[in-house]
Amino acid sequence: MNNNVQYNQMSDLVLNHLAEQLYLQGYCVVNDLLPLTLIESLTRRITHSDAILEPAGIGRLDDHHINQTIRTDTIHWLDPKHTIDALYLSAMEALRLAINKRLFLGLFDYESHFAHYPPNGFYKKHQDAFTGQSNRILTTVLYLNNQWSENDGGELIIYNLSGDQIMCVEPKAGCFVIFLSDEFPHEVIKTKKDRYSIAGWFRINSSTEHKVDPPL
Secondary structure: OOOOOOOOOOOHHHHHHHHHHHHHHOEEEEOOOOOHHHHHHHHHHHHOOOOOOEEOOEOOHHHOEOOOOOEOOEEEEOOOOOHHHHHHHHHHHHHHHHHHHHHOOOOOEEEEEEEEEOOOOOEEEEOOOOOOOOOEEEEEEEEOOOOOOHHHEOOEEEEOOOOOEEEEEOOOOOOEEEEEOOOOOEEEOOEOOOEEEEEEEEEOOOOOOOOOOOOO
16 A cells, blocks of 8 residues: 555544444445545546456456356456555555454455446345355445436345345445445346446455465
């Protein structure tokens, strides 16, 4: 991360609420975590820049492959050397420290990418982690879509492990979603117009003397 970029604009009230909801139910949705100026900068960054978007895959490391019957988004990993990206990453570092302080989760680092779903884009129901098989602990999503209506589709649907729908989130600009990665299957239903977001994951360090933690 660009060490010259620091972020300290999150309010204790919002952070306390977020931590409490994670503790009580394992997920939280907030609309005022980040300032509008940062949301607007991130939106311009991905919609009006030369950032190269590539087809997203499923699986990790040797199992990583493209399957557009499961997901159709394109992605661009955030670059810590880019000023706008670094500001968002700094915000997530502040959030990591705040969550560790309140919930003692031992979160170690964070990885994230921009995501673009074109019209008719989707991501079928899936989990970001499985208990004991991943170092991803918390999933985050920040939405970057202005003037989004309920007729535009593209909602994030979150389920419990029993398969019951527990939440439907419209991808409106500034909405921030966070949930336990191994407890909540989720999907992106078909969108009717271009849909932008930043998906990210807080991780723990699972390195041992016999196994090095997989790279970002």
